[in-house]
Amino acid sequence: MIVLIADKFEQTGIDALRAAGMRVRVEPGLEDAALAAGVAESGCEVLVVRSTKVTGPVLAASPLLSLVVRAGAGYNTIDVGAASARSIPVANCPGKNSIAVAELTFALILALDRRVVDNAVDLRRGVWNKKEYSKAGGLKGRTLGIVGMGDIGHAVAARARAFEMRVVAWSRSLTDEAAAACDVERCGSVAEVADQSDILTVHLAATAETKHVINADVLNRLKPGSFVINTARAEVVDYRALADAMKSRQLRVGLDVYPDEPSAGTGTFADAIVKCEGVVYGTHHIGASTEQAQDAIAAETVRIIVTFAKTGRVLNCVNVRQPGADGWTLRVRHENKPGVLAHVLRELSLDGINVEEMENVIMAGETGACAHIRLDAKPRADTIERIRSGSGSILAVSCTSASA
Amino acid sequence: MNVLIADTFEPSGLADLQKTGCAVTYEPQLDAEGLLDFIADRDVDVLVVRSKRVTKPIIEAARNLKLIVRAGSGYDTIDVAAATEHGIAVSNCPGQNSVAVAELTVGMMIALDRRIVDNTDDLRRGVWNKKEYSKARGLKGRTLGIVGMGRIGFEVAKRAAAFDMRIIYTDVVHHAEAERLFGARHMNLEQVLTQSDFVTVHVPGGPGTHHMIGARQLAMMKPTAFLINCSRGGIVDESALAHALQANHLGGAALDVFEIEPTAGEHDFRDPIPRAPHVYGTHHIGASTDQAQSAVAAETVRIIHTFATEHRVLNWVNPVTPAMA
Numbered sequence: 001m002i003v004l005i006a007d008k009f010e011q012t013g014i015d016a017l018r019a020a021g022m023r024v025r026v027e028p029g030l031e032d033a034a035l036a037a038g039v040a041e042s043g044c045e046v047l048v049v050r051s052t053k054v055t056g057p058v059l060a061a062s063p064l065l066s067l068v069v070r071a072g073a074g075y076n077t078i079d080v081g082a083a084s085a086r087s088i089p090v091a092n093c094p095g096k097n098s099i100a101v102a103e104l105t106f107a108l109i110l111a112l113d114r115r116v117v118d119n120a121v122d123l124r125r126g127v128w129n130k131k132e133y134s135k136a137g138g139l140k141g142r143t144l145g146i147v148g149m150g151d152i153g154h155a156v157a158a159r160a161r162a163f164e165m166r167v168v169a170w171s172r173s174l175t176d177e178a179a180a181a182c183d184v185e186r187c188g189s190v191a192e193v194a195d196q197s198d199i200l201t202v203h204l205a206a207t208a209e210t211k212h213v214i215n216a217d218v219l220n221r222l223k224p225g226s227f228v229i230n231t232a233r234a235e236v237v238d239y240r241a242l243a244d245a246m247k248s249r250q251l252r253v254g255l256d257v258y259p260d261e262p263s264a265g266t267g268t269f270a271d272a273i274v275k276c277e278g279v280v281y282g283t284h285h286i287g288a289s290t291e292q293a294q295d296a297i298a299a300e301t302v303r304i305i306v307t308f309a310k311t312g313r314v315l316n317c318v319n320v321r322q323p324g325a326d327g328w329t330l331r332v333r334h335e336n337k338p339g340v341l342a343h344v345l346r347e348l349s350l351d352g353i354n355v356e357e358m359e360n361v362i363m364a365g366e367t368g369a370c371a372h373i374r375l376d377a378k379p380r381a382d383t384i385e386r387i388r389s390g391s392g393s394i395l396a397v398s399c400t401s402a403s404a
Numbered sequence: 405m406n407v408l409i410a411d412t413f414e415p416s417g418l419a420d421l422q423k424t425g426c427a428v429t430y431e432p433q434l435d436a437e438g439l440l441d442f443i444a445d446r447d448v449d450v451l452v453v454r455s456k457r458v459t460k461p462i463i464e465a466a467r468n469l470k471l472i473v474r475a476g477s478g479y480d481t482i483d484v485a486a487a488t489e490h491g492i493a494v495s496n497c498p499g500q501n502s503v504a505v506a507e508l509t510v511g512m513m514i515a516l517d518r519r520i521v522d523n524t525d526d527l528r529r530g531v532w533n534k535k536e537y538s539k540a541r542g543l544k545g546r547t548l549g550i551v552g553m554g555r556i557g558f559e560v561a562k563r564a565a566a567f568d569m570r571i572i573y574t575d576v577v578h579h580a581e582a583e584r585l586f587g588a589r590h591m592n593l594e595q596v597l598t599q600s601d602f603v604t605v606h607v608p609g610g611p612g613t614h615h616m617i618g619a620r621q622l623a624m625m626k627p628t629a630f631l632i633n634c635s636r637g638g639i640v641d642e643s644a645l646a647h648a649l650q651a652n653h654l655g656g657a658a659l660d661v662f663e664i665e666p667t668a669g670e671h672d673f674r675d676p677i678p679r680a681p682h683v684y685g686t687h688h689i690g691a692s693t694d695q696a697q698s699a700v701a702a703e704t705v706r707i708i709h710t711f712a713t714e715h716r717v718l719n720w721v722n723p724v725t726p727a728m729a
Binding site for chain 1: 503504507508510511512514515517518520521523524525526527528530531532533534535536537538539540541542543544545562563565566567568665666670671672673674675678679683684685686687688689692693694695696
């Protein structure tokens with residue numbers, strides 16, 4: 001199998017793919033028309049990208065292209081609609097950045113508490129001010145509030161417990177049992193988290209429901225001098241309300257994401273929030289950017305490609321249809337012989353029924369087999385009868401509604 | 405019992421001392437001369453200090469002094485020999501700062517890895533450079549070398565273990581609990597220096613550890629490794645460190661202590677090391693958190709209360725038989 005990697009990629013991943021028998025080409029500079037040409041010329045079946053855009057023309061460049069892997073979580077740089085229309089599955093590597101984001105979250109919390117940036121900047125300028133910087137709260141015994149207990153929230157909670165912090169958390173699906181398992185106290189709402197927190201950190205994906213979850217009401221519940229950390233997405237925090245609360249409640253703020261981030265790797269940064277009076281520390285949207293995270297993503301990319309090569313299955317597929325409840329499943333137990341499935345499919349086709357998904361399992365001993373065929377409509381009774389009686393190799397046929 | 409507190413002290417500790425029946429005088433603003441006069445003129449049984457110097461003249465002038473309590477751990481600001489000579493006991497509050505120092509140490513480790521200071525500095529100046537700052541390594545799976553596995557080293561190990569770091573350490577004795585709980589492995593200094601991605605020093609100051617991390621030791625470290633010193637200035641040879649950093653033989657360093665520190669709270673600081681490449685400096689604030697100060701205050705109260713009621717000296721650092729109250 002030929003794999004084209006059109007971005008920088010970890011050497012460990014390249015080595016693992018080659019060890020699995022893949023022919024790997026690494027062309028990190030390819031973009032747009034050159035990428036389309038590269039896909040056609042290489043004859044690749046798998047295309048791996050990080051931030052490189054995968055457009056309709058790239059997907060149409062070669063009939064051999066069978067899988068696109070996004071070595072990372074977000075896939076808004078890939079024209080998934082065009083991929084679906086061409087029956088090309090797209091896979092991603094979700095959750096591999098969790099540790100890196102949790103580490104940055106803690107870096108910001110600890111830096112804010114001890115005012116590490118101002119300390120270092122003053123010493124660089126030849127100013128010694130121990131008196132001013134001796135006023136820190138410390139983390140032990142403080143309450144950390146986590147909004148969003150996915151992989152990242154869990155990783156943050158585990159680290160906070162080692163710092164002997166009390167951890168309170170809210171998440172849409174967090175149960176008391178799940179909270180107890182990771183030694184956090186469950187809150188009934190975001191507001192309740194804010195009421196109790198000395199430090200509030202948010203770890204939610206950006207969706208329509210999470211927009212401005214951290215709003216003026218939530219921020220105004222925080223005790224004066226509390227910390228707010230956002231290493232998730234700019235959209236989940238109302239930055240205007242945050243700037244106000246910084247002033248009115250002397251909040252200390254640690255940010256990795258901003259409403260108007262430059263899309264390029266370098267540029268000018270115009271967001272005034274990092275220049276606000278008070279203690280606000282910012283990083284350059286680097287939450288996911290550690291070698292450890294890249295290694296974990298490379299390992300997951302390799303797992304996806306090797307599984308695809310061996311079984312045809314696509315792990316973490318983002319554009320497979322979620323089957324609804326309105327289909328039908330035909331189960332056929334049959335002898336493991338040539339022509340049996342062709343007979344079944346021919347009868348379905350004559351009835352105008354569309355086959356959506358199918359699986360055929362061979363029993364131990366290899367004489368018996370079992371087919372599960374998902375259909376878009378219910379076959380007529382006489383079609384089922386013809387399937388049963390039209391071949392000497394059919395043992396049993398049944399058809400049930402997928403919702404049953 | 406008359407207690408003079410000659411440095412800033414937690415209000416909670418003051419209230420607790422008064423509850424034990426002591427007559428407490430709180431004079432944090434006293435300078436050296438004022439302290440001498442005060443202690444010569446009045447009956448002071450117990451003197452509590454933090455960073456204020458307790459010199460031989462002060463001890464000689466004291467009329468009634470029986471106990472000096474250092475509300476903190478290091479007591480090199482107190483002339484212990486003079487106190488001993490005059491039958492005055494000296495106590496300290498060791499270990500109460502461990503958590504605060506460990507928090508700063510781990511904070512500096514991640515700050516160096518993610519370059520928090522430069523990140524913020526650039527954004528404040530309107531510069532976006534995601535490309536540059538995306539090159540961090542992360543803590544998980546990296547090796548942390550702890551030089552000195554005492555109370556602080558142990559607290560650092562505890563936190564580093566939660567970050568899934570591999571922990572190695574060197575000390576004159578094995579630390580069975582750190583080995584059992586955090587998988588820490590005991591080695592010699594050379595092995596710790598050569599294998600670690602982060603090296604943090606937690607040994608006492610003094611002649612025995614002076615320039616313990618010098619040019620030879622720095623040369624053993626990986627060129628990408630980070631050095632953290634939140635213990636005492638003088639343990640790390642600053643000029644050797646500056647050389648190693650300038651020659652890119654070291655990834656970076658975080659320093660909370662320096663070979664020569666201003667004693668006053670605000671001062672010009674001419675030490676060149678905080679301006680060396682990839683150095684993050686703090687203002688000797690390792691022990692300075694509310695949590696640590698509360699713990700120190702509680703320990704100070706315990707020492708004075710025990711002295712007043714049981715005539716025993718806790719955490720006694722000088723071998724004298726003081727005149728008991």
